[in-house]
Amino acid sequence: DIQLTQSPSSLSASVGDRVTITCRASQDIGSSLAWYQQSAGKAPKLLLSTASTLESGGPSTFSASASGTDYTLTISSLQPEDFATYYCQQYYSIPYTFGQGTKLEIK
Amino acid sequence: EAHLVQSGAEVRKPGESVKISCKGFGDSFAASWIAWVRQKPGKGLEWMGIILPGRSDVRYSPSFQGQVTISADKSISTAYLHLGLKAPDTAIYYCATLFGTLWSHFDSWGQGTLVTVSS
Numbered sequence: 001d002i003q004l005t006q007s008p009s010s011l012s013a014s015v016g017d018r019v020t021i022t023c024r025a026s027q028d029i030g031s032s033l034a035w036y037q038q039s040a041g042k043a044p045k046l047l048l049s050t051a052s053t054l055e056s057g058g059p060s061t062f063s064a065s066a067s068g069t070d071y072t073l074t075i076s077s078l079q080p081e082d083f084a085t086y087y088c089q090q091y092y093s094i095p096y097t098f099g100q101g102t103k104l105e106i107k
Numbered sequence: 108e109a110h111l112v113q114s115g116a117e118v119r120k121p122g123e124s125v126k127i128s129c130k131g132f133g134d135s136f137a138a139s140w141i142a143w144v145r146q147k148p149g150k151g152l153e154w155m156g157i158i159l160p161g162r163s164d165v166r167y168s169p170s171f172q173g174q175v176t177i178s179a180d181k182s183i184s185t186a187y188l189h190l191g192l193k194a195p196d197t198a199i200y201y202c203a204t205l206f207g208t209l210w211s212h213f214d215s216w217g218q219g220t221l222v223t224v225s226s
Binding site for chain 1: 142144151152157166169170201203205206209210211213215216217218219
């Protein structure tokens with residue numbers, strides 16, 4: 001199975017801050033990576049796919065990039081609704097796997 | 108983008124089973140891969156398996172193979188997850204559609220079904 005290691009596991013930040021979350025894959029997965037946002041008590045929601053493509057209607061403050069087996073999600077200016085848990089997920093091979101999640105909390 | 112509506116919360120005892128459903132509203136349900144994902148309380152997301160209703164093509168995660176059964180009835184645009192339950196199986200179970208092929212992201216999610224297993 002492909003392992004995805006997310007860091008950090010939790011992060012405290014303030015409205016307006018720029019934050020970065022990293023996801024490292026245990027092997028090459030090309031651009032087969034998605035990022036999801038899960039607000040408390042809600043289902044996950046797709047943010048970006050193919051490593052860096054923003055979902056239609058998604059906030060422009062979200063971006064993502066890839067370098068080798070390292071994938072990065074950046075929020076350029078945190079809004080109150082952005083405080084949630086974020087997961088990366090690979091769909092390069094079955095079984096699909098998720099990172100362990102990064103909980104973004106208000107400082 | 109499909110709209111998915113899941114069945115309501117369930118409470119069962121250890122050793123019992125439960126079958127939860129996921130109904131799709133939109134075009135091409137039979138041609139859409141439907142996945143099931145588990146989330147234990149306070150924990151992350153775990154992919155369980157996936158089905159293509161039009162062909163009843165089912166793939167399971169090795170972690171769940173033999174412990175769950177995924178099925179579908181394309182005539183009513185509904186997928187099912189059948190679980191034999193132990194106490195640690197208390198979780199929210201989500202269905203989600205894939206965007207196109209098997210090698211794609213989850214683009215639409217159901218609201219989740221809470222299954223509580225308690226004696």
